[in-house]
Amino acid sequence: MKKADHAEKFCPIARTLAVLEDSWSFLILRNAFLGARRFSDFERQLGLTRHLLSARLGALVEHGILRKTASAQDQRAFDYTLTEKGLALYPVIVSLSEWGRAHTLEGDGPFDYIHATGCGAPMRPQLCCSECGEPIGPHDVSVSASFTLRERLAGLTEEAAERELGYPVPAVESV
Amino acid sequence: MKKADHAEKFCPIARTLAVLEDSWSFLILRNAFLGARRFSDFERQLGLTRHLLSARLGALVEHGILRKTASAQDQRAFDYTLTEKGLALYPVIVSLSEWGRAHTLEGDGPFDYIHATGCGAPMRPQLCCSECGEPIGPHDVSVSASFTLRERLAGLTEEAAERELGYPVPAVESV
DNA sequence: AGGGTAAGGTTCTTTTTTGGAACCCGTCAA
DNA sequence: TTGACGGGTTCCAAAAAAGAACCTTACCCT
Numbered sequence: 001m002k003k004a005d006h007a008e009k010f011c012p013i014a015r016t017l018a019v020l021e022d023s024w025s026f027l028i029l030r031n032a033f034l035g036a037r038r039f040s041d042f043e044r045q046l047g048l049t050r051h052l053l054s055a056r057l058g059a060l061v062e063h064g065i066l067r068k069t070a071s072a073q074d075q076r077a078f079d080y081t082l083t084e085k086g087l088a089l090y091p092v093i094v095s096l097s098e099w100g101r102a103h104t105l106e107g108d109g110p111f112d113y114i115h116a117t118g119c120g121a122p123m124r125p126q127l128c129c130s131e132c133g134e135p136i137g138p139h140d141v142s143v144s145a146s147f148t149l150r151e152r153l154a155g156l157t158e159e160a161a162e163r164e165l166g167y168p169v170p171a172v173e174s175v
Numbered sequence: 176m177k178k179a180d181h182a183e184k185f186c187p188i189a190r191t192l193a194v195l196e197d198s199w200s201f202l203i204l205r206n207a208f209l210g211a212r213r214f215s216d217f218e219r220q221l222g223l224t225r226h227l228l229s230a231r232l233g234a235l236v237e238h239g240i241l242r243k244t245a246s247a248q249d250q251r252a253f254d255y256t257l258t259e260k261g262l263a264l265y266p267v268i269v270s271l272s273e274w275g276r277a278h279t280l281e282g283d284g285p286f287d288y289i290h291a292t293g294c295g296a297p298m299r300p301q302l303c304c305s306e307c308g309e310p311i312g313p314h315d316v317s318v319s320a321s322f323t324l325r326e327r328l329a330g331l332t333e334e335a336a337e338r339e340l341g342y343p344v345p346a347v348e349s350v
Numbered sequence: 351a352g353g354g355t356a357a358g359g360t361t362c363t364t365t366t367t368t369g370g371a372a373c374c375c376g377t378c379a380a
Numbered sequence: 381t382t383g384a385c386g387g388g389t390t391c392c393a394a395a396a397a398a399g400a401a402c403c404t405t406a407c408c409c410t
Contacts, residue, residue: 019279022178023178030342046341111185131291167209
């Protein structure tokens with residue numbers, strides 16, 4: 001099975017990964033969040049080949065994550081800026097950063113300080129329940145298949161559904 | 176520059192991506208969170224080649240994200256289970272899922288329902304400030320370089336520091 | 351005890367994707 | 381008007397992935 005086929009799975013994780021093809025897209029987004037806008041910014045900061053940068057930026061524009069506009073200052077240049085859809089990837093980038101900070105820096109001590117503007121205190125971003133605000137971990141949630149998902153898998157055997165989905169069919173609970 | 180070199184950058188995002196080499200590792204983790212444990216589980220569910228699965232599982236074990244233990248039932252078999260370090264990747268997987276749910280399913284309607292066990296209501300996981308609990312977006316935070324980071328970059332020119340880091344050197348604020 | 355099969359890999363060969371460098375073309379600035 | 385810069389594209393060699401075959405233990409059944 002080829003990587004590209006992830007786009008066809010009925011799984012939001014696989015589809016997101018299909019859009020973000022490889023690590024370079026994540027790093028392009030990181031730098032976009034930090035203010036990079038120009039082809040040459042990304043090239044210099046990331047050190048990836050022009051060929052690949054061109055392909056990745058093109059795909060991100062294609063998917064509506066970046067917007068490509070002519071630069072006001074220089075007719076030769078373009079600005080790549082985050083769209084709303086791109087800005088919505090912020091939690092992905094922050095989550096990667098938080099894990100890396102906690103598990104890959106080994107004795108290098110704290111790396112940065114983050115302040116929420118509304119609050120002022122140094123903080124760590126964390127995943128919470130949108131309803132009660134409590135932090136969410138792998139043992140704190142239950143997931144049930146929606147009607148749409150069940151409909152999509154209707155008539156398939158357990159094995160076929162698992163292949164279609166990429167993981168075992170989730171339990172059908174009330175809702 | 177090669178992808179592997181991301182591990183040497185002093186950036187928690189790049190280092191995390193270096194650990195999670197490509198999309199397959201993310202999908203392996205997704206399925207591990209959903210209960211997959213055996214080589215054959217991952218192979219059947221993901222449909223990737225045995226060669227690559229072997230390499231990715233090996234790397235995840237190597238990095239302490241999965242733990243490989245002999246199966247109790249079958250002397251031939253092994254269980255790959257998430258360590259604490261692996262469980263800590265939960266927000267990464269959830270963030271990918273939430274974005275994909277909101278931006279890649281196009282009219283396919285709701286996909287699943289998530290309930291926090293402590294709360295009961297259907298919810299969407301979101302990123303919040305650990306101190307005040309308010310939701311965090313790209314415009315709600317300011318980041319400043321830690322002493323460790325500044326020390327690491329001391330004596331380098333702006334350009335050299337940018338190359339070392341992979342992005343522009345962050346502003347030095349109080350703290 | 352012996353044959354078939356399953357678990358978990360490894361080893362091949364062929365196809366795809368990269369990395370790296372060179373080239374190109376329309377600006378821009380001196 | 382000459383040289384450099386921005387943003388690509390093209391080419392080739394090198395690296396990595398897909399797919400299939402093979403291998404080794406260890407079950408399971410008779």
